[in-house]
Amino acid sequence: MTKDLIAEAKNVLRLNDRGAYTVPTHGLYPFQWNWDSALSALGFVHFDEARAWTEIDTLMSHQWPCGMVPHIIFHEHDDGYFPGPDVWQTARPVATSGITQPPVSGYAVARLMDMARDKSLAEERARALLPSIHAWHKWFYRTRDPRGEGLVAIIHPWESGRDNSIDWDAPFAAVPTDGVEPYTRRDTMHANPDHRPTKEQYDRYIWLVQHFRSLKWDTEVLHDASPFRVVDPGFNAILIRSCAAVAELAAALGEGEIAKESRAMAAKGTAALDQLWSDTRGQYLCYDRAKEEFIDSPSIGGLLTVFAPIPEGRAQAIADRLNQIGKTAEFLVPSHDPVAPEFDGARYWRGPVWLIMNTMISDGLAQAGQHVMSQRLMDDSLRLIEKSGFAEYYDPITAEPCGGGHFTWTAAMVIDILYRQEQVA
Ligand code: GLC
Numbered sequence: 001m002t003k004d005l006i007a008e009a010k011n012v013l014r015l016n017d018r019g020a021y022t023v024p025t026h027g028l029y030p031f032q033w034n035w036d037s038a039l040s041a042l043g044f045v046h047f048d049e050a051r052a053w054t055e056i057d058t059l060m061s062h063q064w065p066c067g068m069v070p071h072i073i074f075h076e077h078d079d080g081y082f083p084g085p086d087v088w089q090t091a092r093p094v095a096t097s098g099i100t101q102p103p104v105s106g107y108a109v110a111r112l113m114d115m116a117r118d119k120s121l122a123e124e125r126a127r128a129l130l131p132s133i134h135a136w137h138k139w140f141y142r143t144r145d146p147r148g149e150g151l152v153a154i155i156h157p158w159e160s161g162r163d164n165s166i167d168w169d170a171p172f173a174a175v176p177t178d179g180v181e182p183y184t185r186r187d188t189m190h191a192n193p194d195h196r197p198t199k200e201q202y203d204r205y206i207w208l209v210q211h212f213r214s215l216k217w218d219t220e221v222l223h224d225a226s227p228f229r230v231v232d233p234g235f236n237a238i239l240i241r242s243c244a245a246v247a248e249l250a251a252a253l254g255e256g257e258i259a260k261e262s263r264a265m266a267a268k269g270t271a272a273l274d275q276l277w278s279d280t281r282g283q284y285l286c287y288d289r290a291k292e293e294f295i296d297s298p299s300i301g302g303l304l305t306v307f308a309p310i311p312e313g314r315a316q317a318i319a320d321r322l323n324q325i326g327k328t329a330e331f332l333v334p335s336h337d338p339v340a341p342e343f344d345g346a347r348y349w350r351g352p353v354w355l356i357m358n359t360m361i362s363d364g365l366a367q368a369g370q371h372v373m374s375q376r377l378m379d380d381s382l383r384l385i386e387k388s389g390f391a392e393y394y395d396p397i398t399a400e401p402c403g404g405g406h407f408t409w410t411a412a413m414v415i416d417i418l419y420r421q422e423q424v425a
Pocket residue numbers: 024029033034035036160161162163
């Protein structure tokens with residue numbers, strides 16, 4: 001069974017392989033996505049190490065001079081996606097979007113290094129990647145934490161990677177829709193519209209893109225100029241974990257300055273994260289920096305926080321919270337608490353389970369010594385795959401496969417989970 005699953009997962013990766021990068025899935029997402037690539041490398045590494053490194057090299061080679069790594073790289077022309085390069089107009093040599101995504105590459109590079117059988121190749125590739133990943137991390141704390149609080153904000157929901165999360169509903173009210181140029185959505189031609197964001201949300205996504213475009217994509221000013229500025233604990237946890245991973249790797253490779261700066265960023269971020277803890281909810285919450293108020297929304301962002309080195313007591317509380325959610329969800333981890341009135345089991349980030357989230361939360365729980373819950377998340381993930389294949393995401397109650405099919409990072413996570421299972425056994 002395990003062998004068959006690995007073979008199937010590899011086929012998905014090959015199907016979406018475009019040589020030096022993978023597309024998340026044919027049709028719906030025909031370009032390279034930032035965190036999809038970083039996480040997909042964790043699948044490739046088990047059967048083609050050089051290819052795994054290339055995935056991250058290609059991504060990082062499109063870094064902007066300011067340090068930002070864009071969320072989409074439009075390598076080849078394709079009319080099947082909106083908004084394309086003509087909407088973003090970022091004036092890059094190879095067209096890219098103008099916003100970023102969760103910076104998980106630092107973590108991925110450290111994992112590739114750990115798993116490498118070809119250590120000299122790994123050292124060479126990791127050494128070459130470290131300065132650019134480090135520059136990206138510094139860009140975050142410089143431009144997205146202008147007051148030096150230790151927490152970075154996202155300025156567009158797409159940056160979170162959790163595009164239509166319930167977390168963004170309240171802060172989205174501050175984003176106007178007047179002046180949005182007429183457009184035709186393409187996503188709903190590839191996937192069931194009931195599984196996708198609504199028209200109202202799309203108008204606001206596009207308003208923000210047009211607004212940033214009018215500011216010439218100057219990333220030094222966009223934070224303060226955006227009506228949407230939200231501190232997402234899960235996003236910050238990924239950044240912190242990547243800084244910590246880069247710190248260790250840099251120390252091992254004799255890159256003292258990168259190690260020191262990365263350690264400092266991780267420590268400051270970890271300490272600041274605690275401000276986002278909610279005793280009432282028993283998890284972390286998002287904070288609306290524009291309105292200066294907490295967003296009382298029990299989403300997966302506040303659980304993913306265990307991916308960072310948070311205190312043991314907090315990790316225990318997150319494991320308890322997952323236990324509680326597991327009473328209503330057959331499959332963990334739903335992207336929103338099923339007992340919340342806004343929960344929607346099939347609509348993207350408003351309820352469905354995503355395997356990348358399960359893998360990162362499971363990894364964080366294991367690091368914190370929460371092995372029982374960590375194992376449950378891996379088991380639930382494999383049960384979903386066996387029942388419903390390599391989908392983009394799944395209904396946490398019925399296991400219905402939703403969104404796109406033959407999904408790259410879902411397949412990569414299956415390979416990674418099976419590898420971890422072997423290690424545990
Ligand atoms: C959707 C997801 C995002 C992902 C992208 C490509 O936009 O919300 O997290 O990176 O698809 O798979």
